[in-house]
Amino acid sequence: MKMKKIQDPNNFYHLFIDNKISLQTFLEYLLTIIDKSEILEHRIKSLEFLNNMKVMNKTAHRLIENNLVSDENYIIRALSFKYLLENESQPALRILKWAIKNDPSSRFLREIKKYLYSDKYLFILNAFNQRVEIISQNLRLDSTEILFLIDLGIELNTVNLILTNFEIYYIQAENLLILIKDERIRELNLVLNLEYIPESIKSLTELEVLNLSYNKLTYLPEAFENLKKLKLLDLGWNEFVEIPGIIKKLPSLKVMNLDHNYIEEIPEELYPLIEKVNISLVNNPLAEN
Numbered sequence: 001m002k003m004k005k006i007q008d009p010n011n012f013y014h015l016f017i018d019n020k021i022s023l024q025t026f027l028e029y030l031l032t033i034i035d036k037s038e039i040l041e042h043r044i045k046s047l048e049f050l051n052n053m054k055v056m057n058k059t060a061h062r063l064i065e066n067n068l069v070s071d072e073n074y075i076i077r078a079l080s081f082k083y084l085l086e087n088e089s090q091p092a093l094r095i096l097k098w099a100i101k102n103d104p105s106s107r108f109l110r111e112i113k114k115y116l117y118s119d120k121y122l123f124i125l126n127a128f129n130q131r132v133e134i135i136s137q138n139l140r141l142d143s144t145e146i147l148f149l150i151d152l153g154i155e156l157n158t159v160n161l162i163l164t165n166f167e168i169y170y171i172q173a174e175n176l177l178i179l180i181k182d183e184r185i186r187e188l189n190l191v192l193n194l195e196y197i198p199e200s201i202k203s204l205t206e207l208e209v210l211n212l213s214y215n216k217l218t219y220l221p222e223a224f225e226n227l228k229k230l231k232l233l234d235l236g237w238n239e240f241v242e243i244p245g246i247i248k249k250l251p252s253l254k255v256m257n258l259d260h261n262y263i264e265e266i267p268e269e270l271y272p273l274i275e276k277v278n279i280s281l282v283n284n285p286l287a288e289n
Contacts, residue, residue, distance in 0.1 A: 007033055007037050007039060007042050008042060008045075009029070009030060009033055009042055009045045009046040009049055010045065012026055012029040012030070013026070013049060023053075027050075027053070027055055027057065027060070030046040030049055030050050031046075031050075031059060031060060031063055033046040034046045034047055034050070034063060034064075034067070035063055040073060040075075040076075043073075043076060044075055044076065044079065047064075047076065047079040047080065047083065048079065050064075050083060051079065051082055051083050051086065054086065054087070056087050060083075061084070061087070061092070064080045064083045064084060065080070065084065065092070065095055067080040068080040068081055068084065068095060068096075068099050069095070069098075069099070074103075074105040074107045074108040074111065075111060077099070077103060077105075077108055078108050078111030078112050079111075081096060081099055081108075081111075081112050081115070082112070082115050084096055085115060085121060085124065093123070093124070096124055096127075097124065097127045100112070100124070100127045100128050100131050101127065101130075101131055104157055105155060105157070106135070106149075106150050106153075106154065106155055106156040106157065107153050107155060109128070109131065109132075109150050110150050110151060110153055112128070113128065113147075113150065113151075116128055129143075132146055132147060132150070135156055139156065139159070139161070139171060140161075140169070140180065140183055141171075141180055141183055141184075141185070142183050142184055142203075144200075144203040145184065145185050145203050145204060147200050147203065148198060148200040148201055148203055148204060151198035151200045152190070152192065152194075152198060153192075154173060154176060154192075155173070158173060159171050159172060159173040159176070160172045160173065167181055167182065168180070168181050175190070175191040175192055176189065176190060176191075176192070177189040179209075181206075182206075184204075184205075184206040185204050185206065185207055186206060186207065186208050186209070187207075187208060187209040187210075187211075188204070188207060188209070188210050188211070189211040190211065190212055190215070191211075191213065191214045191215065192215065193215060193216060194212070194215040194216060194217060195215075195216045195217065195218075196217070196219075196221070197212070197217070197220060197221055197223075197224075198221075199221050199222075199223045200223070201221065201223050201224065201226075201227070202223035202224075202226040202227075203226075204226075204227060205226055205227070205228065205229065206229055207227050207229060207230055208229050208230060208231050208232070208252075209230075209231065209232045210227070210230060210232070210233050210234070211232075211234040212233075212234060212235055212238070213234045213235065213236040213237050213238070213257070214236070214237045214238075215237075215238050216238065216239055217235065217238040217239060217240065218238070218239045218240060218241070219240075219244065220244040220246050220247075221246075222246065224244075224246045224247075224249070224250070225246060225249040225250070227250060228250070228251060228252060229252050230250050230252055230253055231252050231253060231254050231255065232253075232254065232255045232256075233247070233250075233253060233255070233256045233257070234256075234257040235256065235257060235258050235261070236257045236258065236259040236260050236261070236280075237259070237260045237261075238260075238261055239261065239262060240258060240261040240262065240263060241261070241262045241263060241264070242263060242264075242265075242267070243258065243263060243266060243267070243270055243279070245267075245269075245270070247270075247273065247277070248269075248270070248273055253277050254277060254278065255277065255278045256277055256278070256279045256280070257279075257280045258279060258280060258281050258284065259280050259281065259282040259283055259284070260282070260283045260284075261281075261284050262284065262285060263281060263284040263285065263286050264284070264285045264286055265286060266281075266286065
């Protein structure tokens, strides 16, 4: 516990802002923690401080480049990518492109994606799009839908492809099952302890069956209105306190499961919908009234 406290970069940050240590000393502490600490949260926090400081330093560059290429943790690699991206240089550009092309984790791609969608970094976005296209070809899936799977944090290099015939096949991983036809997702089953659904779900315009049961969802994003072909929606065993109003914009919806949530009432404006959609509300507070 004492060693953890000593290594905590927040302690050095407070010393720095209180003018008890110099910027150079603070930087040296951060680099030592990034390089030597066995506590992941301290390494991550130190990299965040380093990124915010925007310090251009040869020693820092050398260490960060090494992290980007060889560190075992994808968050460390992504923060290292951010540092090199924002301290632009030609050598760094080559390493950034190499990382986009070769990093083994699609979670790394998810982390760096949020840095790239800026006019300032269009020079590197093309490399990212090329990597997505390669994944798309390997999984035989439309590239826009690949972006949604990346946003979910699914490790796409470890999924299994289950071929059934030339038209239909499955992508399978732990707590994930996807049915694909004509390179588009038709059925999606996700049990990933999710607290939210990425807005990029809007790309799944051919989706017909969506199972999001046993997650931690409390709402559905507005992007759901793009799912015009969705017929079955399973939201059982989540944390909804009300029926998601966005379902009014799903013209093909026939069945929806909201069992085992925390819904207490049905809004009047949803009554017409209930006559068209088979909605199950077993084990909600509503059922007790």
